[in-house]
Amino acid sequence: MMQRKYPQKPGIDFILKQAFFYWNKTLVFQLMFSIFYFGVFLTVIFVADLKYNVINEYIETSKYMKDGMAAYGSQYLKMVSTENFQHFSLLLVGTTIFLYPLNLGFYQIYRKIDLKEKLELRDLLVGYNGLNFLKYIGYYIFWFFIYRFTIPTVLLAVIWVAVTIFVAPLMFFTDKRIFEAISLNFKALRMYFTEIMVCIMVALLFKYLGFMLFIVGGLFTFPFWNAMIYSLYKTVFSEKG
Template identity: 80%
Template sequence: METSKYLKDGMQAYAAQYTKMVSTPEFQNFSLMIVGTMIFLYPLNIGFYQIYRKIDLKEKLELGDLLVGYNGLNFFKYIGYYIFWFFIYINAAQTIILGIVWVIATVFVAPLMFFTNKRIFESISLNFKALRMYFLEITVCVIVAFLFKYLGFALFFIGGLFTFPFWNAMIYSLYKTVFSEKS
């Protein structure tokens, strides 16, 4: 907000003010706190998968289901994956296309890690196999889920709390369709 008043002076003035603001220690600390919070909250996504599974199996839901990603040593597995995923995404997202490719290339990694106890690179390999077979379906679903999730934030802000789980529901639904755990 502070730097936006410099837009009327042209892009160079805006870029200079933005660069000055980003280089302050306060902004850098704030950025690190935001990233740390996102990393710590990632296991909640795993909890959504547990909830969706219990709904499919018609089991009783509990509050602990949402926090299942924080249980035991698996917490570090999910945190490690998200750090790996996030730092590649931050660099790839600058090109927009590579960011989208990275999201699509890793869409099933978390459910595979949670439901089948696969490792990160094994899950990425299985994700690529699924992409070869269901590329169009996966791409369309990712785009729709992305739009629904972020339009909820953009249009209703507080409604974003209700549209946020849609992304995880879409991933779970696709996962259930593409992968069979019976073997």
């Protein structure tokens, strides 16, 4: 049940401080997440490229940039229309989908922090337990393909992220179905629109800031998004009642 937990809505500063608290308490898990995530992702890229030779083809295509964007665009369209590139892209999309449940582990970890329970490395893999793995995978496939169509507009992509930001924790903590969770998420967005939008922007900025300023630092900041979602979820929703 969604409700206000305080006489007044907690401010954005409270939500942000709470998110950074969870992130700071779990830096080892942030690092392990990134090592596992990028380790799997880069391995798939390497193995797939041995078969499809897409990286070398992209390097060759990039050389056309010196001839102008029209020439580069023409060669790029030729490259992406090839069967090799399409197979390569499908493998990367499939890998991204497979890795998604790794994010659910942080919800388990943050909840255990609240309950003052001992954290274990296997908590990070809780999203892969049993049939729940298929549930989370199914949701992410649905989410990803809508996101993929909205990303060229940017604005629609941000709206889609905001409309679905609580779906995963609602599925994880309260076993809600996808469309039921989206409905609750939409109601939350109307009540906490400013807080949610500001937190999305801060989370995205901080998530990639580590890579821009300190390459290795990105391994710690990349999973920060999950801490922000959990902090928002705790502020907006109550599972009592």
